[in-house]
Structure formats: C-alpha cells, structure tokens
Amino acid sequence: MISHIEHALQHFFYYLNDYYHFLKVLLKPCLFLYTIFVRRTSLLSTKIVKLTISQKYKLKQFTWITTIGIVIGFLYPSIEDGWGEAFPLINGTLAGFIIGILVASLELLLFTGNLRRIPFTQIFMLRVGIYFILAFFITFGIFLFSRMFRFDLSYSEVLRSDEFQNYLSNYYHLVLIFCFLVIALCVFTLQMARKLGFSNLVAFITGKYRSPRKQNRIFMFISLGGIDEIIRRTGNMALHNFINDFIHDMSDTIRIHRGTLTQYMEDEIVITWRFKTGIENANCIRTYFHLCHEIVGHFEEYYSKYGLLPKPKCAIHAGSVIKAEIGEIKSEISFFGDVINTTSRILHEGVKRGIDILVSQSVMDVVELPRYFKTQARGSFTARGKKNSIQLFSLHINRE
Numbered sequence: 001m002i003s004h005i006e007h008a009l010q011h012f013f014y015y016l017n018d019y020y021h022f023l024k025v026l027l028k029p030c031l032f033l034y035t036i037f038v039r040r041t042s043l044l045s046t047k048i049v050k051l052t053i054s055q056k057y058k059l060k061q062f063t064w065i066t067t068i069g070i071v072i073g074f075l076y077p078s079i080e081d082g083w084g085e086a087f088p089l090i091n092g093t094l095a096g097f098i099i100g101i102l103v104a105s106l107e108l109l110l111f112t113g114n115l116r117r118i119p120f121t122q123i124f125m126l127r128v129g130i131y132f133i134l135a136f137f138i139t140f141g142i143f144l145f146s147r148m149f150r151f152d153l154s155y156s157e158v159l160r161s162d163e164f165q166n167y168l169s170n171y172y173h174l175v176l177i178f179c180f181l182v183i184a185l186c187v188f189t190l191q192m193a194r195k196l197g198f199s200n201l202v203a204f205i206t207g208k209y210r211s212p213r214k215q216n217r218i219f220m221f222i223s224l225g226g227i228d229e230i231i232r233r234t235g236n237m238a239l240h241n242f243i244n245d246f247i248h249d250m251s252d253t254i255r256i257h258r259g260t261l262t263q264y265m266e267d268e269i270v271i272t273w274r275f276k277t278g279i280e281n282a283n284c285i286r287t288y289f290h291l292c293h294e295i296v297g298h299f300e301e302y303y304s305k306y307g308l309l310p311k312p313k314c315a316i317h318a319g320s321v322i323k324a325e326i327g328e329i330k331s332e333i334s335f336f337g338d339v340i341n342t343t344s345r346i347l348h349e350g351v352k353r354g355i356d357i358l359v360s361q362s363v364m365d366v367v368e369l370p371r372y373f374k375t376q377a378r379g380s381f382t383a384r385g386k387k388n389s390i391q392l393f394s395l396h397i398n399r400e
Contacts, residue, residue, distance in 0.1 A: 362390075
C-alpha cells in the first residue's frame with residue numbers, strides 16, 4: 001500500500017515538473033487580471049491601492065466562477081478514471097482552471113451592458129456556444145500537450161500515435177458531452193439567477209420560504225420623477241423604456257452594494273437588504289448616491305432619448321417583516337409588514353417636501369456613515385393611521 005502511494009507521489013511530482021514551463025505561460029493572463037482586479041498597479045508605481053466596493057464584487061464573481069471550474073475539472077477525471085494515475089487529475093484540474101478564468105473574464109468584460117438585453121434564448125445559445133468552443137480547444141490542447149511532456153514526443157508524433165487516436169475515438173466525445181451539459185446547466189442557472197435573483201432562485205428550489213419567516217430588513221423606495229412629462233411628450237411606451245433603461249443601467253450598482261430589487265410600481269422601485277448587509281459599509285446609503293453618479297454618466301443617452309434625466313428621490317427605513325413564498329399558478333417571494341407601507345409614506349413625504357433622500361431614525365441609529373456624508377434633521381413624521389412619529393434625516397455629500 002505504502003509503495004503504491006510513494007509511486008503515485010513520485011509520478012505526480014515528475015509530471016508536475018514537466019508542466020512547469022507550460023504553466024508559467026498559462027498563468028501570465030491570471031497575473032495580469034490579478035493586477036487589474038486586486039492590486040490596481042500603475043505603470044509607474046507598485047503601491048497597492050485599497051479595493052473599491054465595485055472591484056470587490058467583481059473579484060468575488062471572478063473567484064467563484066474560477067473555483068467552480070477547478071472543482072468540476074477535478075471531479076470528472078476522479079469519477080471517470082479514479083485515483084490510479086495522477087495525470088488525468090492534473091489535466092482535468094488544469095482544464096477547469098483555464099476554462100474558469102476565461103469564462104469569468106468574458107462574463108465580467110463581454111457579457112455586460114446592452115448584451116444582457118438580448119432575449120433569454122439567444123443569449124443562452126450565444127454563451128453556451130462560445131464557452132463550448134473554448135472548452136473544446138482547451139481540453140484538446142491540454143490532452144495533446146500533456147502527452148508531449150509525459151512521453152517526450154513531438155506534436156506530430158502525439159497526433160499520429162495509436163494511444164492518442166484511440167483516446168479521441170473512444171473517450172474524447174464523453175469529455176465534450178460532459179463539458180456541453182455542464183456549461184449549459186451553469187449558463188442556464190446564471191441567467192435564471194439574473195432574472196429571479198440568486199437568493200430567490202435558491203429559495204424557490206429549496207422551498208425555504210414555503211413557511212413564512214420573520215426577518216429584520218432595510219427597505220429603500222425610489223421614485224424616478226418626471227413621468228408626467230415623458231407621457232405628455234412621447235406616451236406610455238417611452239415611459240416603459242425610460243424606467244427599463246434606468247433599472248438596466250443601475251442593476252450592477254445595486255448588486256455591488258448587495259441589494260435586491262423586489263418590486264416595480266409605475267415609477268417606483270423597491271430595493272431591500274438584510275439588516276446586517278444593509279448597514280455594512282453603509283450599503284443602503286451608498287446605493288442612492290452611487291445611482292445618482294451613474295445617472296450623470298448616462299447623461300447623453302437619457303437626454304437624447306427622453307429629453308431629461310431621472311431625478312430619483314428615495315426613502316430608507318428598517319424594521320421587522322415577514323418573508324414568504326406566495327401563490328401557486330404564479331409564485332413569488334414577497335415581504336409583508338408595516339415597515340413597507342411606512343417606507344412608501346416617507347418617500348411621498350420627501351417628494352412633497354422636495355428632499356432627495358430621507359432616512360429614518362431606525363437606520364441612522366445603526367449605520368456608520370463615511371465622513372464625507374453630512375446629515376440634517378428633518379423633524380418628525382407620523383404616517384397616516386399611526387400613533388408613533390418617526391424622526392427623519394436627509395443626507396448630502398460634503399464636497400469641501
């Protein structure tokens with residue numbers, strides 16, 4: 001038994017040593033991406049700059065996709081070939097690693113922006129097609145080069161060898177079928193997660209909220225404003241496009257700050273956070289100001305299409321709600337509680353007073369604001385039908 005283990009380890013390290021120069025070439029793109037997403041090094045300085053929230057979000061996505069690729073790449077040869085030889089495990093893991101890096105890069109750099117507006121089926125087929133072609137070339141190349149290193153053969157000698165031809169004829173199609181099925185499943189899951197929200201997708205599959213659950217949450221209600229002017233100018237279709245453009249342009253910002261879009265009601269949008277997540281890094285506050293910054297970045301697009309910019313006003317409030325799955329023919333996961341109605345009333349109060357952002361005392365008491373935020377007390381507010389008043393505050397960025 002011990003001799004078998006020693007033999008396997010010797011074989012493993014021998015094979016790994018042969019791969020050294022090959023890996024150095026493959027890892028160069030990884031180091032480049034590392035400098036982009038993590039270190040943010042310039043050409044003139046090696047100083048490490050602290051990651052922004054956006055970079056942390058992208059790095060997390062990149063890491064998850066790459067890790068999934070490595071795990072899947074390792075599992076297939078483990079199941080198919082067992083643990084008898086080292087090189088199938090190395091080949092599979094290396095293929096999964098490279099495919100994972102390329103898929104993560106394409107997801108973060110290519111499949112963003114307007115490409116997400118392509119219909120579900122078309123973008124699904126496009127993604128699966130591109131990723132399957134990548135998988136084909138990467139797996140074929142790794143299986144070819146591994147034999148060159150392992151048996152000390154040339155490129156042409158490996159291609160002509162009976163062993164490689166037998167592998168291509170009898171086994172390689174199984175690898176391709178596995179790659180296709182895994183890619184299709186992962187892409188479908190990813191796209192459904194974008195449609196429903198990843199947490200909601202998991203909750204539907206597991207039945208987590210079939211029984212109602214009590215939660216402490218933070219809610220943000222946003223009113224876009226300007227809808228009457230859009231309807232008067234161009235009609236209801238333009239209003240739909242206006243709201244849809246806004247939601248599309250701001251979705252990444254909301255995800256970066258770990259919020260969840262839960263409802264659309266005419267020109268109002270509802271975003272929610274788990275209590276701890278919302279106050280962490282002042283996510284619930286930063287989201288609004290990040291949205292306003294993004295709107296300025298889309299200045300020309302909005303003015304050319306609609307003749308105005310979104311002028312969002314928002315209200316932020318926290319409290320206890322019930323989260324539960326409801327419906328049979330059409331199911332959804334919804335929130336129930338007085339805090340939702342109260343947040344809506346605070347929003348309407350802010351619109352009436354002409355205040356861009358109103359935050360309740362329940363949020364201000366627990367959130368740690370960055371130093372550049374300045375608060376101003378806006379007095380108390382009593383919602384209709386309520387006895388207890390709520391202290392409200394407005395926020396702005398101090399640019400001095």
